[in-house]
Every structure is written in structure tokens, then in C-alpha cells.
Amino acid sequence: MSDLRLGIAGLGTVGVGVVKLVNDRQMAYNQMFGTTMSITAVSARTKGAERGVSLDGYAWFDDARELAKSPDIDVFVELIGGDEGIAKEAVINALEAGKHVVTANKALIAKHGVMLAKLAEANNVALMFEAAVAGGIPIIRVMSQSVVANEITHLAGIMNGTCNYILTTMEKEGRDFADVLADAQAKGYAEADPTFDVGGIDTAHKLAILTSLAFGTEVNFDSIYIEGIEKITAADIRNADAMGYRIKLLGMALKTETGIEQRVHPALVSKSSPIAAVDDVNNAVYIESKMLDGIMLEGKGAGEGPTASSVVGDILQILRGFIEPAFIMPTEKLKPYEKARMNRHEGGYYIALSVKDKVGALAAISERMAEASISIDSLIQQKAESDEGVIPVTLLTAETSEREIQDVLKKMDADGFLAAESRVIRIEKFS
Ligand SMILES: NC(=O)c1ccc[n+]([C@@H]2O[C@H](COP(=O)([O-])OP(=O)(O)OC[C@H]3O[C@@H](n4cnc5c(N)ncnc54)[C@H](OP(=O)(O)O)[C@@H]3O)[C@@H](O)[C@H]2O)c1
Numbered sequence: 001m002s003d004l005r006l007g008i009a010g011l012g013t014v015g016v017g018v019v020k021l022v023n024d025r026q027m028a029y030n031q032m033f034g035t036t037m038s039i040t041a042v043s044a045r046t047k048g049a050e051r052g053v054s055l056d057g058y059a060w061f062d063d064a065r066e067l068a069k070s071p072d073i074d075v076f077v078e079l080i081g082g083d084e085g086i087a088k089e090a091v092i093n094a095l096e097a098g099k100h101v102v103t104a105n106k107a108l109i110a111k112h113g114v115m116l117a118k119l120a121e122a123n124n125v126a127l128m129f130e131a132a133v134a135g136g137i138p139i140i141r142v143m144s145q146s147v148v149a150n151e152i153t154h155l156a157g158i159m160n161g162t163c164n165y166i167l168t169t170m171e172k173e174g175r176d177f178a179d180v181l182a183d184a185q186a187k188g189y190a191e192a193d194p195t196f197d198v199g200g201i202d203t204a205h206k207l208a209i210l211t212s213l214a215f216g217t218e219v220n221f222d223s224i225y226i227e228g229i230e231k232i233t234a235a236d237i238r239n240a241d242a243m244g245y246r247i248k249l250l251g252m253a254l255k256t257e258t259g260i261e262q263r264v265h266p267a268l269v270s271k272s273s274p275i276a277a278v279d280d281v282n283n284a285v286y287i288e289s290k291m292l293d294g295i296m297l298e299g300k301g302a303g304e305g306p307t308a309s310s311v312v313g314d315i316l317q318i319l320r321g322f323i324e325p326a327f328i329m330p331t332e333k334l335k336p337y338e339k340a341r342m343n344r345h346e347g348g349y350y351i352a353l354s355v356k357d358k359v360g361a362l363a364a365i366s367e368r369m370a371e372a373s374i375s376i377d378s379l380i381q382q383k384a385e386s387d388e389g390v391i392p393v394t395l396l397t398a399e400t401s402e403r404e405i406q407d408v409l410k411k412m413d414a415d416g417f418l419a420a421e422s423r424v425i426r427i428e429k430f431s
Pocket residue numbers: 009010011012013014015043044045046047049062063064078079080081082086104105106107131132135301302303304307
């Protein structure tokens with residue numbers, strides 16, 4: 001077999017990691033597989049930029065879309081990023097030119113995965129994206145080659161290291177969101193514009209991909225219910241802790257009677273669940289399936305080394321001739337995505353109320369809960385915040401529906417005893 005020739009587009013954190021790993025391990029791959037891979041060409045925005053790695057001997061392309069079509073490459077490795085523009089155009093060019101594509105680009109796969117998978121099928125080439133979900137954790141391979149044997153019922157992941165770092169630090173240090181975010185930005189753990197991460201969009205991109213693999217449906221990013229972590233306070237984390245829970249930003253997918261529920265939001269998870277123990281920048285994906293019960297994979301969800309490991313793992317699959325459909329089965333067999341109705345979601349809820357310090361306020365709240373037949377499992381009532389005359393009250397409800405909770409909150413608001421908007425956090429259970 002001749003060498004597999006790689007064209008790498010994007011020489012940032014991941015691209016440089018891939019160049020280093022391929023160069024370091026080339027001999028080992030040759031020994032293991034009797035053949036090897038070599039980088040023949042690269043592309044990035046700024047030619048001549050210092051990247052901490054030698055690019056001598058590689059052809060340089062100013063335009064990644066031209067590299068994608070080059071007759072001198074067999075695999076186009078897309079490490080630029082973005083769901084539109086250059087990355088998308090270059091990947092389309094590569095597939096149409098009969099090149100295998102390996103990418104770490106979750107936004108691209110979440111938005112255009114099925115269209116690209118169709119193109120890959122039509123041209124008899126691979127489209128692989130292990131690094132796109134949870135960086136170094138080999139979750140795609142596990143789902144498509146092992147867990148595929150049985151039926152997945154529920155999956156939940158901590159898939160954004162920035163959010164997990166912020167929530168863990170808020171808990172450890174008792175600090176508020178904005179304060180920890182500013183610190184994370186200074187340390188380089190959070191982007192200057194953190195919206196994609198803290199707003200839950202990055203997690204949703206990854207969830208959309210996993211949902212398709214779990215349930216054999218077309219990738220559907222637009223149907224995901226998304227809430228970020230911006231409104232979580234240090235008090236929420238303290239109260240959750242006192243009630244036996246930790247707060248995590250989860251991406252979740254499950255099958256319900258009305259369709260598939262895909263949600264990204266902060267959730268209370270019992271301290272005894274494995275996912276509660278996933279700290280700092282780590283990622284984890286928990287999968288429940290009929291034959292396996294629950295399994296969880298945990299590890300580094302980002303960074304040069306872990307992400308390059310997944311990218312090169314994909315390239316090695318191609319080198320070894322393991323070329324499979326991108327989403328487990330041919331795209332024509334993927335089922336259309338049917339969205340579950342969110343107001344049907346059932347579970348327990350954490351509700352943080354700011355109650356006006358007035359006679360009858362607490363009684364009115366209890367009455368509203370009783371009227372709606374929502375049982376309260378725990379209640380924490382803090383001292384009135386003296387100047388403002390507001391009593392922070394935190395409730396944990398027994399299982400109820402999203403609709404009941406929204407209705408009861410509307411009624412409480414109309415009663416006039418609440419001083420500020422209530423915060424609601426769903427409780428997520430793992431069997
Ligand atoms: N970083 C991680 O830990 C991680 C983890 C999992 C997945 N990913 C995904 O991996 C991909 C790359 O991420 P990254 O962190 O390596 O990004 P990055 O450090 O920002 O690097 C992006 C690279 O793309 C190049 N680029 C930008 N616009 C270009 C254009 N128009 N034409 C050619 N090249 C262009 C840049 O060139 P210059 O260097 O010349 O500016 C840079 O080398 C993204 O899809 C990201 O979501 C990253």
C-alpha cells in the first residue's frame with residue numbers, strides 16, 4: 001500500500017497538534033500497519049506565521065479550497081472551524097474531488113452533517129469527525145462500533161470544558177458567574193467572546209451529532225432547546241449542594257412518546273451520580289442503553305494533544321481501510337427527526353424564588369404549589385435580605401411536568417409576592 005497523503009487546512013491549536021503527532025509517530029504507524037501517512041500540503045490564513053513546528057517540505061496553499069482539490073492529497077484534514085464559508089466550501093470541494101475528509105469541526109457537522117455524509121457516500125470516501133465531540137474522548141467510535149449493538153435510551157454529556165471549569169470554580173470558591181468568567185478569560189480557558197460556550201451553543205453542536213448516532217435520525221441542531229449557564233448564581237450552587245446536588249451544564253437526548261427530546265441546560269445532578277464528579281475542564285458522556293445500563297467516558301474534551309489524538313485516530317482508520325458511513329448507516333436509512341414537545345418534559349425542579357417579605361407571601365406560594373399538586377421535596381428559606389425586604393426561598397419539587405411548573409410560576413408572579421424573576425433548574429436523574 002502506498003503512503004496516505006494528507007493535506008492539512010488550519011494550523012492553529014489542533015492543526016499544529018496534528019502535524020506534531022504525525023511527525024512523532026510516523027515510524028510507529030509504519031511498524032504497526034506496514035504503511036504510513038505523510039503530510040504533503042498545508043493551508044492557513046497567514047503564511048510565514050511562527051507556529052512552533054517546521055512546515056518545511058510541505059506545499060503551501062493560500063486557499064484551503066484549492067488544497068482540498070489538490071491531486072497530491074488523499075485525505076483533506078479540515079481544522080479551520082466555522083459552519084459556513086471557507087471550511088464548508090473546502091470540505092465540499094474535497095468530497096467532490098474524491099478525497100477522504102477528517103474534521104474536528106462540530107459546528108459544520110451539526111449544521112451540514114447529513115448533506116456532507118451524502119456527498120461522501122456519492123464519492124465513496126470517508127467523512128470522519130471523532131474530534132468534533134468531546135475532543136480526546138473516543139465517543140463516536142464507541143457509539144458507532146460498540147454500543148450500536150443495543151438500543152440507546154438516554155444520553156447526557158458534559159461537553160464544554162469552559163462551562164464545566166466555570167461551574168466547578170464557582171462551587172469551590174463560592175464566587176459568582178461573571179467574576180469566574182473574567183478569570184477564565186484571563187487564563188485563556190474562555191474565549192474573549194464566550195457566548196458560544198457559556199450560552200450552550202457549543203454543547204448543542206456536539207449533542208446534535210450524538211443524537212443522530214444514538215437514535216439513527218437525521219442531525220437536527222435547530223430543534224435543540226438551549227439554555228446557558230449565565231444565570232446560575234453562587235447561591236444556586238450552594239443551595240443545590242445543601243440539598244445533595246451539583247450543577248452541571250448538560251447536553252441530553254432521550255426518546256419520549258412524542259419524539260426525541262434534545263436539551264442543553266444547566267441541571268442538578270445527584271452528588272452520587274458519576275457525572276457529578278466530572279470537574280474542571282474535563283468532559284464526559286454518559287450513555288444508558290438496554291443491555292449495558294449506564295456507561296460513562298470521561299477525559300479531556302479539548303486542547304492540542306487530546307484533539308490531535310482523535311483526528312489522527314480517524315486518519316489511521318482510513319489508512320487501515322475502515323471506511324464506514326459517517327452516521328453509522330447510509331444517509332437514506334436515517335429517520336427524519338421528530339421533535340418531542342418540551343412542555344411534556346417530566347422531572348423534578350429546583351426553583352429559586354425571591355419572595356417579598358410580606359404577610360401571607362409564603363402561605364400563598366405553598367397554596368399555589370398544592371393547587372397544582374406539585375409536592376415539595378425540600379425547602380430552604382434564607383433570612384430576609386434586610387434593606388430590600390426579600391426572602392430567598394429555594395424549593396426542590398418532586399417529579400412534575402414542565403408545563404405545570406411554568407403555569408404555577410405564572411400564577412405566583414400574578415399574586416404579586418415575587419420581587420424578581422424566578423430561576424428554574426431541571427433535576428436530571430440517572431439510573
Ligand atoms: N482547540 C480545541 O481544543 C478544539 C477541540 C475540539 C475541536 N476543535 C475544532 O477544531 C477546529 C480548529 O480549532 P483550533 O482551536 O485549532 O482553531 P484555531 O487555533 O483558531 O486555528 C484555526 C486555524 O484556521 C486557520 N484559518 C482561519 N481562517 C482561514 C482561512 N480563511 N483559510 C485558511 N485557514 C484559515 C487559521 O490560520 P492562521 O493561523 O494563519 O490565522 C488557524 O491556523 C475548529 O473547528 C474547532 O471547533 C478544537
